[in-house]
Amino acid sequence: MNLDISFAFETLIQIIPGIPVTLGMALGALLIAVPLGFLLALIRVNKIFIIDKLAALYVSFVRGTPVVVQIFLIYSALPAILNQMIEANGWQLDAYSVPPVLYAILVFGFNTSTHLSEIFRSALLSVPKGQKEAAYTVGLNAFQAYRRIIIPQALAVAAPSMCTASMNMLKNTSLAYMMAVMDITGRAKALAGVGYQYLEAYLDIFVMYLILCLCVEKLFQIWEKRLLHYKITA
């Protein structure tokens, strides 16, 4: 048994169409995770009665369980629940024809939201109380105070951890093949199965993720610099 370099190259080119799927999944998950994570963080920072306990429980549960288990859970439970809803309401839909990418986005979105909520929470707490009070004193309302005063400062603190969380999520998307999503991993696995050339395929995926993650890291670094730049000039 030896490494088949030409197969590895061919596969590398053939899995390129999987990149948009992987990135799309990651972006979709972020679109769920950022607002939800921020909401959870706000609930916990402002200690809203009972809801903050529920939020803490949710965060603890999701952070305490592996992503694979969440994948199997959502992928088995959600279609059934959806089907029940469709039957009850008489919608013209087929619950089992929903593309698996949507379930993947949901899983990764919920998962990342908990990590982000912890990051946002500590970032919000790191902004001194006086900033908010001062903002109210000069006549800003709560929304303006958050939008213009607190969030810019909190983001500068949160950015490095957000980078780590996003990269972890991007890495986790490689598990989407368990839901039959044809992303980078799914494509490579399908191609490898033909000639049982798994090592080459996995090395290809390895290279792909290395490139993707380094790009994401670079983007975050640029963003971070801009945030800090803003902070210094302000």
Added chain:
Amino acid sequence: MRTFDIVYIVNLIPKLLPYTLVTLRIVLISFLLGAFFGGLLAKAKMSQYKWVKKIAFGYTSMIRCTPFIIMLFIVYYAIPIIGGLFGAKNPNLPKSFYAVITLTMYAASNLSDNFRTAYVAVGKGQREAALCSGLTERQAFIRIIFPQMMYIAVPMISNVIISLMQDTALVFAIGLVDLMGQAKILDSLAYNVHTTEIYILVALLFWLLALLVEKILRVYHLHLGKYTNPRKVKASAGGNV
């Protein structure tokens, strides 16, 4: 429409509980190995030789960019080939061997960062003061620096162990029967009818393990902090899970 079956979950507990030990054993072994290699890696990152530093940092950023499951498969398929190059014919290694190697790679990478930050946070003055008062380099590390380092590192280590445990949930992919592997077996034995119930139980068990690990390490953290300012201990003992 099939309804959700709580009784099924309760009956499942004795079938799954023993396999948490398999998971815990793998986590423990890879954590200990990871701590050893992580210490070496942290030392390499603070080395005075530039290329040693570069390799150590490069390794960490490679691990940070690779999904665990991909690395697991690469290790699983590559080790027999590498062994073949050295003349080992068809090595019949247990699957837990590959799992432990991959987990150790990740644990070492993550722990090395924690160790390094903790070591830097302790401050040079402590080592210098210890050397001045006549301790040897080794004594200074064991008696002065290490206890302070651990106090800083333990909350981060708790996160590393928990993420290690979550990675362990993936080793079923190479056919190792741990908590997750057994869950999959039970799932197919039940003709995939009770998937939701089974994985809810698995999730609860993992959650329980995570909370347990966190609790134990928090107690250890407080124990380590008994010589420091008690108010400071209270402030920094917050966990994450």
